[in-house]
Amino acid sequence: MSNLLTDFGWNDQWAAAFAPHAAAGYAPARVVCELRRKFYAVQDETKEWLGECRGGFFHRHAQTSDFPAVGDWVAISHRSDDDRVDIHAVLPRRTKFSRRAAGEEQIEQVVAANIDAVLLVSGLDRNYNPARIQRFLVAARESGAEPVIVLNKCDVHPDPAAVQREVQALVPGVRVLLTSTVRRQGLKPLRELARPGVTLALLGSSGVGKSTLANALSNDDFLPTGEVREKDSKGRHTTTRRELVRAPGGALLIDTPGLRELQLWDVEDGVAEAFADIVELARQCRFTDCRHQNEPGCAVRTALESGALAAERYAHYVKLTQEHNLKPVARKTARTVANQPGWRKKAFEPKRGGRRITSDD
Numbered sequence: 069m070s071n072l073l074t075d076f077g078w079n080d081q082w083a084a085a086f087a088p089h090a091a092a093g094y095a096p097a098r099v100v101c102e103l104r105r106k107f108y109a110v111q112d113e114t115k116e117w118l119g120e121c122r123g124g125f126f127h128r129h130a131q132t133s134d135f136p137a138v139g140d141w142v143a144i145s146h147r148s149d150d151d152r153v154d155i156h157a158v159l160p161r162r163t164k165f166s167r168r169a170a171g172e173e174q175i176e177q178v179v180a181a182n183i184d185a186v187l188l189v190s191g192l193d194r195n196y197n198p199a200r201i202q203r204f205l206v207a208a209r210e211s212g213a214e215p216v217i218v219l220n221k222c223d224v225h226p227d228p229a230a231v232q233r234e235v236q237a238l239v240p241g242v243r244v245l246l247t248s249t250v251r252r253q254g255l256k257p258l259r260e261l262a263r264p265g266v267t268l269a270l271l272g273s274s275g276v277g278k279s280t281l282a283n284a285l286s287n288d289d290f291l292p293t294g295e296v297r298e299k300d301s302k303g304r305h306t307t308t309r310r311e312l313v314r315a316p317g318g319a320l321l322i323d324t325p326g327l328r329e330l331q332l333w334d335v336e337d338g339v340a341e342a343f344a345d346i347v348e349l350a351r352q353c354r355f356t357d358c359r360h361q362n363e364p365g366c367a368v369r370t371a372l373e374s375g376a377l378a379a380e381r382y383a384h385y386v387k388l389t390q391e392h393n394l395k396p397v398a399r400k401t402a403r404t405v406a407n408q409p410g411w412r413k414k415a416f417e418p419k420r421g422g423r424r425i426t427s428d429d
């Protein structure tokens with residue numbers, strides 16, 4: 069198979085998975101961007117195409133999660149009369165990050181697929197946040213991607229090795245890397261991780277150094293900004309944003325709004341912290357899954373009725389959870405954190421005992 073496909077992560081395993089589609093006359097391509105529903109920018113062995121899921125695809129695939137996502141390998145065919153391609157199938161994903169869309173049915177939306185390793189970047193100019201690291205690990209494990217913790221800006225910390233040990237103790241078995249792009253320290257293990265064809269995602273708060281690290285993955289300058297494709301064969305103008313880009317060092321970086329949005333740890337931590345009283349009340353409701361509406365023995369309603377909890381405060385809390393699509397906190401969700409299938413349900417994990425390092429990072 070051509071180098072271009074290999075550049076985008078194609079290998080023998082994918083080729084094996086693709087065999088039935090090859091037999092059906094389809095060609096492989098990788099989704100580099102979701103443009104809008106049904107339309108995708110896909111990279112094949114020659115170039116980037118506008119790919120579309122048409123009728124047949126809809127008939128065969130009922131669920132939202134069956135549709136292509138950035139990072140997916142798909143089976144395409146070329147149209148004879150058009151510069152577009154049809155997408156017929158999505159190869160089984162090795163890993164996936166999903167979000168659960170609003171509503172009771174919890175529709176799964178895949179926001180990125182086939183990420184090999186996901187890096188949580190923290191900046192040592194601020195305190196790292198153990199709760200966030202734990203949540204990140206839950207999300208990463210659920211996705212199947214290898215989690216890696218990157219403690220960047222070690223140049224500004226008096227004792228970065230101590231922080232590394234501390235974090236490592238929190239997450240046994242997970243790689244914890246110490247880096248400084250300024251001093252160009254600790255980049256070697258990162259570059260080894262970012263081998264050609266490997267797909268990575270960098271997560272972390274704004275300003276921790278994700279773009280700088282991405283640049284440092286190779287010695288060349290690298291700008292993970294969108295590309296603009298000017299025209300296609302029929303003279304139409306198509307502008308393609310790329311959410312999967314190839315770093316000059318050869319690794320593939322996925323950065324999608326959906327993936328960033330998954331970092332609800334900020335919001336969840338923030339809401340749970342700001343409304344710790346409500347979280348605490350919810351833990352006293354009779355029913356483990358109390359929604360604090362008409363359930364008997366609801367500690368939240370009781371507190372509202374007695375005036376112990378101000379109505380405006382509760383209304384504010386409800387508004388915030390709805391805005392961010394968080395589940396109402398309940399004893400069940402507050403307790404069995406580690407066993408919940410959906411990590412979003414971990415929104416109100418109570419802070420356990422012991423030392424807590426608080427900060428916005």
Ligand SMILES: Nc1nc2c(ncn2[C@@H]2O[C@H](COP(=O)(O)OP(=O)(O)OP(=O)(O)O)[C@@H](O)[C@H]2O)c(=O)[nH]1
Pocket residue numbers: 220221222223224247248249250251272273274275276277278279280281
């Ligand atoms: N001292 C120090 N500063 C760094 C290091 N890495 C990055 N920075 C600086 O931190 C700032 C933010 O870096 P970015 O790479 O833009 O951070 P980012 O995570 O991509 O931020 P967003 O694009 O907002 O998500 C820049 O001024 C960098 O020069 C480092 O290792 N040490």
Ligand SMILES: [Zn+2]
Pocket residue numbers: 350353354358359360361363365366367368369
């Ligand atoms: Zn209740």
